[in-house]
Amino acid sequence: MTRPLAVFDIDGTLVDSRASIHRAAVEAARDMGLPEPEYDRVRMIVGLSLHKALHTLEPQLTDAELADFVAGFQRSFRRMYEAGHEEPLYDGAMDHLRRLHRDGWRLALATGQNRRGVARNLARQGWGEIFLSSHCAEDGPGKPDPAMLHAAMAACGADAASTVMIGDTAHDAAMAVNAGVLPLGVGWGFHTAEEQIAGGARHVAKSFGELNVVLDGFARAAA
Template sequence: MKPLAVFDIDGTLVDSRVLIHEATVAAARRVGLADPSYDVVRQTVGLSLHEAMRAIQPGLTDPELAEFVAGFQAFFRARYEAGHEEPLYAGVEDTLRRLKRDGWRLALATGQNRRGVARNMARAGWADLFVSTHCAEDGPGKPDPAMLIAAMAACGACTATTIMIGDTGHDHRMAVAAGAVAQGVGWGFHTAQEQIAAGAVHVALDLPELEAALDRFAAGQRAA
């Protein structure tokens, strides 16, 4: 059976660190809140937007939370309407295409909404790379295993042949809950120590190290 690599987006494939913090600060100012620090914001990335914003400002009423969320979405919408596209980490495109050539099945599991997924899938060639995409709007968000279980079902994979690649503890807790292998990357939102504590079996510090880890995983599947 071909191995399945399920990728997170923000902080794993796409460098959205600055923009997500800027959007959260803009949203906070819109509702009269103090600017949240990057360290507070980064801990919530990967959760669904409502869960993330509630974690950043847990004392908000439901109407205040709705306004906070709306401010975040408005910031991103204005940036995208102005033609902004968040950059891929250098080398990501080559890594994804190499995995596809080597026979991997690829999927996405992200805390973004469907609009965000669609924007990413509109990148040149991405529609041909990924078998399926799964996001927080499809059901329970990370760290609930629902997204990853859905990805395995859509790709005809099982837990033994599935590896989840992400940059946050939310990704890894989801992988552990689903029974898949949790593979970390060290260039996103959570530290290597935070990822290991959440269940990552390894944290790659660059893309060549990630590819080597995935090669080992694939070799193990072939030997089984």
């Protein structure tokens, strides 16, 4: 029996980082003397590598200014973490991961975070034992390039037919399409269901319970 592989995004899919990401973008913009970006602009860039995301947010910046903007965003996050901040998991996320792990799924991460952010998340209770591999924008091309998914499949011994990508943005869906794996979305993160479907998502779940049902069907078909 083929053991399916579920590759998860982090921000907006498992972890509710909406407030902290917007805060970091606002503080970095303020430090640069830029207009404070509204949440609706910031949410559209989440999932991309940080450099690409902030360039998309403020495309007029020179390379040096963009580097300062990136550094300011990272400083804001460091201040939050040094003050004891930790983004919460979405309700039901950990139960969902444990359930998949118990049922024999292989699990991996593919995120626009840097390696330091991935390490912080892998330090969460149980994550180090559940996820077989983790892949981030620092490892190579970021979303929507399929490189992270190709790396996850190679690390976990899976093929495209037995792999599903679960995220909350059109960038996640487009990466899955580019890798030839099933793109699934969740309806509680940064992009709307309509935006994710436009990016290629085949289904956008409204709850972890609904996601379980869809994944069960995928596992039966992949067996």
